[in-house]
Amino acid sequence: MKPLRWGILGAANFALHHMGPAIHAAKGASLCALATSNPTKAAAFGAFVPDIKIYESYDSLLAANDIDAVYIPLPNHLHVEWTLRALEAGKHVLCEKPITLMASDFDRLIDARENSGLLVAEAFMIVHHxxxxxxxxxxxxxxxxxxxxxxxxxxxxxxxxxxxxxxxxxxxxxxxxxxxxxxxxxxxxxxxxxxxxxxxxxxxxxxxxxxxxxxxxxxxxxxxxxxxxxxxxxxxxxxxxxxxxxxxxxxxxxxxxxxxxxxxxxxxxxxxxxxxxxINHYVMQVEAFGRSVTDGSPYACPLEFSKGTQQMIDMVFAELT
CATH class of the missing domain: 3.30.360.10 (Dihydrodipicolinate Reductase; domain 2)
Structure with a gap:
């Protein structure tokens, strides 16, 4: 079975030091592309994936036909927008937490997941440990x-x-x-x-x-x-x-x-x-995501679970106001 071909939207430090290497090391995964306009940051990823393809915009990476899934480590307020855009482009999505800033935003993501038939999940890696x-x-x-x-x-x-x-x-x-x-x-x-x-x-x-x-x-x-x-x-x-x-x-x-x-x-x-x-739970997360995509294995952290955590965060903020 061919490995899941991954791209990363944004050269965040966390992607460089943790998730990029995890995707590269995971069984059934291949880190193929990175979207960044910063040559210095691109070179840092090229140090461990010499043949990684660099795109200067997120949209150009999403338009690539040879990418199956994207990892999104962008600032929190951009997560919903780029998750939806990635789904529209036909990519599976693993997005950094919090994937939304309000529990109500999960309904849009769940609807998009159901309509696309693609896997989208919050990168809550601990449940894979x-x-x-x-x-x-x-x-x-x-x-x-x-x-x-x-x-x-x-x-x-x-x-x-x-x-x-x-x-x-x-x-x-x-x-x-x-x-x-x-x-x-x-x-x-x-x-x-x-x-x-x-x-x-x-x-x-x-x-x-x-x-x-x-x-x-x-x-x-x-x-x-x-x-x-x-x-x-x-x-x-x-x-x-x-x-x-x-x-x-x-x-x-x-x-x-x-x-x-x-x-x-x-x-x-x-x-x-x-x-x-x-044990590297980032690697285990990528491998679990890949199994869910390729053979339908149950995923430990579906959007419905993540929504429940965001609801608790919303409850705390409501109590603080």
């Missing part, structure tokens, strides 16, 4: 007993005013950038949805949220999260039940922050640690 599949199985097994609380923390330090995360007009802010992981991972691992946001507090700089504390009630448990773009890097998810505790010490970007590890403590007073060294 085996630590999260294992965590989901542990929760479902009942070994933790009744769930009572889930706590998530994700922080890093970035005060670069030119970075799109710090630009309000580009859809920046911590909740959209990394809150999506705290909220989406909790929904994924528990298979539950938030009923109400019980507390939301945020600090803003230049119109974007740089720190937030959020509490919510799910059907069977309480949830709390700390999200910040102005704190020392830290990430952790703790799932606390009546009979046990499951801790993910590097839940969101293993191999960058630290090694992915699950720590399970049960009512037998034992701690079992499971480690996942050298």
């Amino acid at each position: 085996p630590q999260w599949a294992r965590a989901r199985d542990i929760v479902a097994s009942g070994v933790l007993g009744r769930l009572r609380h889930v706590a998530a923390t994700f922080s890093f330090y970035n005060d670069d005013a030119t970075n799109i995360r710090n630009i309000a007009a580009a859809g920046g802010g911590g909740l959209r950038d990394i809150g999506i992981y705290a909220f989406g991972s909790t929904r994924f691992v528990t298979r539950q949805e938030p009923r109400v946001i019980t507390h939301a507090k945020a600090a803003y700089e230049n119109g974007v949220d740089v720190f937030a504390q959020v509490a919510a009630e799910f059907d069977d448990f309480d949830f709390s999260a700390t999200i910040s773009m102005r704190m020392f890097p830290r990430q952790e998810v703790v799932i606390h039940g009546e009979k046990g505790v499951l801790k993910l010490s590097c839940p969101f970007n293993p191999s960058v922050h630290a090694q992915a590890e699950l720590h399970l403590e049960t009512d037998t007073h034992t701690i079992t640690t499971q480690r996942f060294p050298s």
Whole structure:
């Protein structure tokens, strides 16, 4: 079977350092094209894909007949527009998160997906990592007993005013950038949805949220999260039940922050640690996307799931106003 031929819209640093190499390394995928008008950035991609074809505009890449799928790492406020344009051009789409800035925008994407018959998904890579599949199985097994609380923390330090995360007009802010992981991972691992946001507090700089504390009630448990773009890097998810505790010490970007590890403590007073060294969830995401395109395999993060996470983000912003 021929590999899925990929193009990238925009030479973002994240595409250069993570997703570009992942597409290049993934089985069943071939990184063939990049759209950028910047020769220096194009050369950086050519360093690991010497025969990559460079297009000077996004539209020219989308018009290419030898590209099957595109990855979109553009600023957040451009995601919906270019996802729709890519679908209109007949390309499958993997778009960086958040794929929309409002949950209501998902209806346009879902309609376009259904009308085109193409795959379009948000690049929520963590659900493709085996630590999260294992965590989901542990929760479902009942070994933790009744769930009572889930706590998530994700922080890093970035005060670069030119970075799109710090630009309000580009859809920046911590909740959209990394809150999506705290909220989406909790929904994924528990298979539950938030009923109400019980507390939301945020600090803003230049119109974007740089720190937030959020509490919510799910059907069977309480949830709390700390999200910040102005704190020392830290990430952790703790799932606390009546009979046990499951801790993910590097839940969101293993191999960058630290090694992915699950720590399970049960009512037998034992701690079992499971480690996942050298697993690249970006590669696994590309491979899962390709399988879904080529043989119809179920995709772990369909638009309907991503819409649910955006709905929770919208709920938090509504509480903050």
